[in-house]
Every structure is written in structure tokens, then in C-alpha cells.
Amino acid sequence: MRIIDLRSDTVTRPTPAMRKAMAEAEVGDDVYGEDPTVNRLEALAAEMLGFETALFMPSGTMTNQVALMLHLKRGQEVIAPEGAHIYEYEPGSLAVLAGGTIRLVKAPYGIPDPEAVRAAIHTSVHQAPTGLIALENTHNTAGGTVVPIAVQRAIQRVAEEAGLPTHLDGARFFNAVVALQTTPVELAKGFRTVSICLSKGLGAPVGSLLLMPKEYRAEAWRYRKLLGGGMRQAGVLAAAGILALTEGPGHLARDHQMARALAEGLLRLCLEVDLQAVQTNMVYVQIPQAPAFVQRLRGLGVLANAMGPSRVRFVTHRDLHDEDIPLALKRIEQALQVA
Numbered sequence: 001m002r003i004i005d006l007r008s009d010t011v012t013r014p015t016p017a018m019r020k021a022m023a024e025a026e027v028g029d030d031v032y033g034e035d036p037t038v039n040r041l042e043a044l045a046a047e048m049l050g051f052e053t054a055l056f057m058p059s060g061t062m063t064n065q066v067a068l069m070l071h072l073k074r075g076q077e078v079i080a081p082e083g084a085h086i087y088e089y090e091p092g093s094l095a096v097l098a099g100g101t102i103r104l105v106k107a108p109y110g111i112p113d114p115e116a117v118r119a120a121i122h123t124s125v126h127q128a129p130t131g132l133i134a135l136e137n138t139h140n141t142a143g144g145t146v147v148p149i150a151v152q153r154a155i156q157r158v159a160e161e162a163g164l165p166t167h168l169d170g171a172r173f174f175n176a177v178v179a180l181q182t183t184p185v186e187l188a189k190g191f192r193t194v195s196i197c198l199s200k201g202l203g204a205p206v207g208s209l210l211l212m213p214k215e216y217r218a219e220a221w222r223y224r225k226l227l228g229g230g231m232r233q234a235g236v237l238a239a240a241g242i243l244a245l246t247e248g249p250g251h252l253a254r255d256h257q258m259a260r261a262l263a264e265g266l267l268r269l270c271l272e273v274d275l276q277a278v279q280t281n282m283v284y285v286q287i288p289q290a291p292a293f294v295q296r297l298r299g300l301g302v303l304a305n306a307m308g309p310s311r312v313r314f315v316t317h318r319d320l321h322d323e324d325i326p327l328a329l330k331r332i333e334q335a336l337q338v339a
Helices: 016-023 036-049 060-071 093-098 114-120 149-161 173-180 184-188 214-226 235-268 290-299 324-338
Strands: 053-057 077-081 101-105 130-136 166-170 193-197 208-212 282-286 311-315
Touching: 016 235, 036 053, 036 184, 036 193, 036 208, 036 235, 053 060, 053 214, 053 235, 060 093, 060 130, 060 166, 060 193, 060 208, 060 214, 093 101, 101 114, 114 149, 130 149, 149 166, 149 184, 166 173, 166 184, 173 184, 173 193, 173 235, 208 214, 235 282, 235 311, 235 324, 290 311, 290 324
Parallel strands: 077 101, 077 130, 130 166, 166 193
Antiparallel strands: 053 208, 193 208, 282 311
16 A cells, blocks of 8 residues: 655655765765865855855754844743744743743734734833744744745834844745745845755755854854754765755645645545645645544555644645545545544
8 A cells, every 4th residue: 555645745755866966975074164065055055045154954943943042132032923833843942042932923824914023022121022033934833824025024124123133934935935936035035044944845854054144153053063963974964955955946836736636625525624724735624533533544544644633734745646645535535434
């Protein structure tokens, strides 16, 4: 039985071209800044997004947390959209590492109201002072939704007026680029720091990058070392990252098309799906007893994630075959009949 893995786009495996590049990568000691392949990856990312420099790290949690450590003084607060990854899925790291707190603002479909962001800014001695405004694009828990550039610009203006920096958690940054039909430079514009993941839809096995101004690099380098992120001959991984950046974005439109086909098929099965939220490569379904439903699917060869007691997430990615979505829908229908 063919297993159809729809748990996440992190399950993608390196392509044969990536494996060849990894095997042949020119390497050095990156903790000394001497790995030429890592240096090429960082320079490529900085050029693609319009930044002065980038720093390669093992994970998106690390790039986000290093950014928070760069921006926040102890006891300060970051404003973020409800459901933000830095709040939900980076287990207390903000408090432990940066000594900060978080204030969430309502964000329907992952999109905060700029005026709600303005109202959330605090300067009173009786409250944690605001030190940073963060956005997430695409927004995972909202359904893989995109933040329109006009809203992004309006929030950046609010931050600028308040003298605050902005950070973008761009774990699926290029999915947003494709969905918004824009360019990486345009989407990254105006942020002080941007985190992007190479190991999701772009298909690299490991790694994320933090984009930033040159003056942040030395401190970011120290924080990476503090967190155990120095990887020595990391060019073996960076070689795959280069191909992820240059070739990976070209696969994302297909991922989005598969997600739309899956969502429409689930609706035909009378499942509760919000099509407005299906904007990139994720489909969330409301269903009672979600963990039990996911277990039934597993028995039928379809892997998905229960995101709580009544919510299931499916994620499409480039390792799926064209016939996998119709086949998954047949198996989902079987799981519903068993229930």
C-alpha cells in the first residue's frame, strides 16, 4: 500500500540533484566562517531578499529566537498575530532565551488589523514595554494564509511611527511570494529581520536562514553559537539549501494546486473546510474526534496531523505524485464510512 504523507511539507526528501551537490560540496569550518558553500548560500539568500547579510542555522525556531534576542531587551514584549508560531510552537523559548513576553492581536485569516497593532503598543511603566512587532507569512494555524503586502506595509508604518523594529517569520516565505504573485525582495521589504526555512516546501533536508543588516551579524553569530547552532562543515547541508532556493520555489504553485484540489474534494465529502483559508499548501478540516479520525486514516495509508480535538491539517508538497490527492480522497471517504 502506498503511504500518502500529508502531515507536513517537512517530510520532503532531498532530490537526487541535492544529494549529488551534498556529496560534492566544498566545505570548511563554518564556526570560523570558512565554509565556502555556506558563505555562498548566505550571499545568495541575502541577494534574493534584498538584505545585506544572512546567517545559516539548523532550524526556523533558532532563526526566530535569535531575531527575538537581537531585538528585545529583557522584560520587553513582542506583538504578534494570534496563533503565531513563535507563541504556539516554539515552546516558551521567548521567555527562556530573550526574557520577553508576547501580546497577541486578533488576526482573522492570519491578518492583523494595523490599528489593532497600534493599540497593542505599550509604553507605560506599569506594563511590559513593546520592543518588536512580528508577522507570520504564510500563517500556519490560520490555514497557510497570506498577509497582503498592503497590510504588511501599514503595520510597518505603525512600527516605524512607534520607533519599533519588525520581524517576519517567513517559514513558508516563498509560498507567500507565489500566492501573492510578487517578488522575494518586495515581500521582505521593510522588515528589520526575516527568517526563512529551507526544509519545508523548498525541499532541503535541514536548515533555515536569518536575513538582517550587517551590523546585526556579529551578535547573531554569537547567539547562534550560544544556542549550539555552530555546525562546522555545514556546506554539506548548505549545498542542498542552494538548490532549495534556486529550484524549490518553482514547485510551490503545484503544491498550492494540489491543496485546492484536496480541499474541494473534502467539501464534496461533506467535510467542513473553509475554502477562503486554502491559499497555499495547507488544508484544515473541522471534524469531531480528530485524533481518532487521524488514526483511522493512518490505517488506510494516509498520514495527517490532528491539531487539537476537532481539527485536522493536511499539507501538500513536492514529494506527492499527481495521483496521490485523488487516492487520498478515496481513502478519506473510506475512513468516514468506518466512523
